[in-house]
Amino acid sequence: MIQVRNLIKEFEGRLVLDDITTSFKKGAVNMIIGKSGSGKTVFLKCLIGLxxxxSGEIRYNGRDITEMRAREMKRLRRDMGMLFQGSALFDSKTVLENVMFPLDMFSRMNLRERKKRAEFCLERVNLSHAADLYPSEISGGMMKRAAIARAIALNPRYLFCDEPNSGLDPKTAQLIDELISDITDDFGITSIVVSHDMNSVMNIGDNIIFLNEGILEWQGSKDKIMDANNEKLNEFVFASELFKKIKAADTIITENNASGQEAG
Ligand SMILES: Nc1ncnc2c1ncn2[C@@H]1O[C@H](COP(=O)(O)OP(=O)(O)OP(=O)(O)O)[C@@H](O)[C@H]1O
Incomplete structure (x- = not known):
């Protein structure tokens, strides 16, 4: 369970996170959304201790990371899988070697066990066929899948993703979203995903946290987002062309229903 209380982050007197209090849903996809510059990445980096x-508190199962000693923080980090923008794979390693890397660094498994675990993770993201290829030989979507396999190699409790589908075509982006959602369910992980893509939010967001200029303006489930009574959130949601169309279609249906009822 991750709980945040009165979190404030200033850079040289400039307030970037303004008194955020929230909690993340266990075993679910939690999405942090908001416009560019709203503080999403800074929030994510605070959560992982970067x-x-x-001031404020970030508690993992009751323990505040701002008070953890190096050894406790190191242990917690082992429970954190991370997927950053751009995948960050090592060019000089094969896909399999990339997935094995955290196991080589942080596990006590022998080589055979590490290889077996990495192969299992690659199979989970449907990438077994690319195990011996280098990052330069695979597509952007495959790189993301390799990065997801690497992020789950140590069997983390938490998965942090910063804009996981940036730079991908819509179909591949949807596949990556679904993979994150499936992995969250299958392994009982608590995922925290930074995004500004409303399609992703409606695809996989179980718990949505909307930031605006560093303030937590709204939090709720995706079913409530379209009808939320928050001006800043509405501006953000309906800035997307797709959602403008959905809203327009909704209005037409509502008006037709109303005139039908009047006529009847
Ligand atoms: N190390 C830093 N020093 C000073 N200011 C910073 C630093 N990191 C971030 N900021 C500022 O904090 C604000 C929030 O940045 P952040 O990267 O969290 O936004 P974001 O919502 O993730 O945006 P985007 O969607 O474009 O990635 C920005 O105004 C940014 O310039």
Whole structure:
């Protein structure tokens, strides 16, 4: 369980996260959404301990990471799978070697066990056939899948993803979204995904946290997002062309229903 209380982050006196209090849903896809510059990545980096907050608490099962000693933080990091923008695979390693890397670094498994675990993770993301290829020999979508396999290699409790489908075509983006959602369910992981893509939100978002200029403006499920009574959230949602069309279609249906009822 991750709980955040009164989180504030300032850079040289500039407030970037403004008193955020929230919690993330266990075993679900939690999405942090908002416009560019709203503080999503800074929030994510605070959650994984890469940025020290100015004040506030970030508790993992009751333990505040801002108070953890190096050894406890190291242990927690082993429970965190991370998927950053651009996949960040090692060019000089094959896909299999990339997935084995965290196991080589942090597990006590022998070589045969590490290879077996990496092969299992590659199979889970449907990439067994590319095990011996190098990143330069595979597509962007395959690189993301390899990065997901690597992120789950150590069997993490938490999966953090920053814009996991940026730079992908819509169909591949959807596949990556679905993979994150399936892995979250299959392995009981708590996923935290930063995104500004409304399609992703409606595809896989179980719990949605909307940031605007560093303020947590709204939190709820995707079923509530279209009808949310929050001006900033509405502006964000309906800035997307697709959602403008959905709203227009909804209005027509509602008006038709209303005039039908009046006529009847
Ligand atoms: N290390 C830093 N020093 C100073 N300011 C920073 C630093 N990191 C981020 N910021 C500022 O914090 C604000 C929020 O940045 P952040 O990257 O979290 O936004 P974002 O919502 O993730 O945007 P995007 O969707 O474009 O990635 C921005 O104004 C950014 O310039």
């Amino acid at each position: 940025i020290q907050p100015s």
